[in-house]
Amino acid sequence: MTTPAPTDGRVALLHVDDDDLAACVACGLCLPHCPTYRVTGLEAASPRGRITAMRAVQWDGAALDATFAQYMEECVQCRGCEAACPSSVPFGRLMEGARATLQEQPPVKRSPLRGVAEWFGFRVLLPRHWLLLAFTWLLLVAQRLRIVPKGVALPRLSARSLVRPLRPAPAAGEVDAYLFTGCVMDAWQRDVHRAALEVMEAGGAAVGLAGRGGDCCGALHVHAGRIDEARRLATRVVASMPGDAPVVVDSAGCGAAMKDYGHLIDTPEARAFAARVRDFAEWARERHLPLELTGRRVVVQDPCHLRHVQRAASFTHEVLARAYDVTGTDDDGLCCGAGGVYAVVQPELAGAIRARKVEALQRAAGDTAPLVASANPGCLMHLRGAGVDVRHPAELLAAALKKERPPL
Amino acid sequence: MHDLVNDLRAALGTDRARAEPLELALYARDAGVARGRAAAVCWPSSTDDVAAAVRIARRHGRPFVARGSGTGLAGGATPVGDPVVIVTTHMNRVLEVDTANRVAWVEPGVLNLDLTRSVHHLGLHYAPDPSSQQACTVGGNVATNAGGPHCLASGVTSTHVLALDVVLADGSLARLGGLEPDQPGYDLRGCFVGSEGTMGIATRIAVRLSPDPPAVRTLLLGFDSVDDAAATVSGIIAAGIVPAALEMMDALITRAVEDFVGAGFPRDAAAVLLVELDGLPDGVDAQIGAVRAVASERSARTVRVAADEAERALLWKGRKSAFGAIARIAPDYYLHDAVVPRTRLVDVLEQVYAIAGEHRLTVMNVFHAGDGNLHPLIVFDAREPGIWDRVHAAGDEILRACVEAGGVLSGEHGIGLEKREAMPWIFSADDLDAQARLRDAFDPTGAANPQKVLPAGSRCGEATRVPEGAWI
Ligand SMILES: Cc1cc2nc3c(=O)[nH]c(=O)nc-3n(C[C@H](O)[C@H](O)[C@H](O)COP(=O)(O)OP(=O)(O)OC[C@H]3O[C@@H](n4cnc5c(N)ncnc54)[C@H](O)[C@@H]3O)c2cc1C
Ligand code: SF4
């Protein structure tokens, strides 16, 4: 293979490892597991195509242009391809590297508005939880006044939830587990945390919350290629939950990012912290929980960051099965299209991908309208946007806790 | 060039044809190694669209190449001669399922496994199951006459295709074959199956669906020597058992596969066999006993019967990931596809290992043991200078060794661009000329997937060479 020098004089080397890039044998076995390929049928919207495009830029001197940027930005970063790849191509790493390069050398001038929005979101809002909460109040008012544009997939915000902070029962000594509450989820879906807390305490655990700085895990920053910002946030999160107690995370996306802190910050502390991170169901399955059988059928949607990245999706099925008639979908865990901010920046693709998922959920439910469990706040909101009844597994478990158990 | 794209867009829709350089780069190859260059790529959504695309290509003096999922291993979908690439991924509907007659009409872009899944609730499946079945299209399967582990008992693709609607090289339509068993006249359907896109593009396919067997069991056998494994294969067949599938993997590939799936393949065995038995429950149990007996006679060290469907599925996932999993050892592979007489297997394998050793290359083997279809894979890193010469030299010697042992080039993966120079080893000049004339009868202009299957100079008195921009 000849490797001509870049033709446009630009040194456009991607922040990716050449061996990672060489690892793809172009077999195509990942294609059906890629949501964007499934809905477009385009090589350019497939894992293999995206890798070939990266190779063209990295090795064959193709320009780092708008077309390339488009191919990269259409990826949901669900990593379904990574789980399906027999050659173990580390696709997530490749895509994060390509995005980081695009972040540094954007081939198309971004609209100033988008620049301001990104700066405000990533740099100002997410790292400052008090500000995010204040902003959420504004949104709530806007929502009640019906001035939030229709396209914005905002969940119905709750003032009742926002005024009531999470209050774990005080622990006598060391806590048995931390519950990580994060940024947007705490502002928009605090009731899920409340349910998780209730279940954890019903399981006999003394639960602690993160201290100062444990506001935002940085997952959204990593996906956007904003690695330095992500590192700063991650370092703060690690410091906010000292000790050896497991760190329970009820957002699959956050959990995946936090389990990867060892790679992101690469210090012994970060590695030790990452080893303590558990998905909510992963933690709950080892606990006795006072549950009663409800007889209700629940269709479990496996969030990509739980199934393909954490490879821990089976625990949700296992724990829910203690109280529900649990069934999965027949689509090999194909992504629902939520993907962090993906649904906002690529609404058309996200909508088409979601339509496929809704069909799969409906098939699994049979004749009735499906009651769906999703362990990721992003998927939850995205699927609710299509009118599906989606709950977090913690909420379903809390609803199935035995009523006559001794009061906490 | 822009006229070409504009015409395609006018006929198929604005977002249905492209020619940006980066876009074309993504369609330069399939899962094989040969690369070419397309003039434009288009995505039709109906038979009429395909016919229009073919006519537009012809009007602009260009050939055309059909492409499904691009999982072909022989460069069949590699664009040669600046063609228009016609991709079938948007034609992916199962059009009609006739449960009573067990026939389905499908569009060519339907994925093989999706078809099986869509009729699963009817207790039916589509029998040909190439290892790439999750990703490859039925159209691609028809064009390569694909086989798979379960084709041992049920036959390859051709057996399961009843009728085809095709767009010929001049853009006209034809129906080949039919649903009634005895079709009068020549079997043109049979000619088209396996023609690798050189006779036209299939746009609707009538396939036969098979009933799911009442019972299925899979055995995993591990051996300390390839000899024992090969002898067991012969023993099973001599005992009168026709397994639904009978597959062998050598030591290196077994390890690579186990690292991917973790299904409990013995990492230190010299060879493993996967044996699948199906039929009525009692019969299957009796066959398991018989296979066990043969295996222990040949000193199998492990004999495991998959306990449930999940374990069975995992074993097959391992086998079907074999080609992909080898990248754990090196990033590129060059694959051969030959059929050797089962009795010569041990002998041929020894030669294969020796040839690779001489060229300082690593080779691994997967084998559809039941029908003698051997897949030696040379694994290497294409970035190493000068490696291609060694790979090609070793590849040629391996194929020759197979042919000399009385084997043939298999059509399972197609001949495409990469294997066509080996055609004269098994066909005489007259044979090749006859094949070239058959192809000409379908496509006198040579516009349908040019330079594939038949080597340059197959027509008596003709000499072409691989054009600039394509390399093998
Ligand atoms: C990991 C792996 C395992 C594999 N295992 C097997 C196996 O077990 N058995 C096996 O037989 N093959 C196997 N293959 C090879 C490959 O999957 C098959 O050849 C498959 O049939 C190709 O289908 P496709 O949709 O990818 O076609 P493509 O690669 O896109 O095309 C293949 C050929 O068919 C032509 N074509 C495609 N669609 C049409 C159409 N509608 N009309 C006319 N011509 C058309 C193309 O021009 C080309 O010549 C394997 C490949 C991989 C990567
Ligand atoms: S990413 Fe993996 S599965 Fe996809 S084409 Fe490359 S090697 Fe095959």
Ligand code: SF4
């Ligand atoms: S991460 Fe998801 S969307 Fe992106 S290429 Fe892989 S499978 Fe496709």
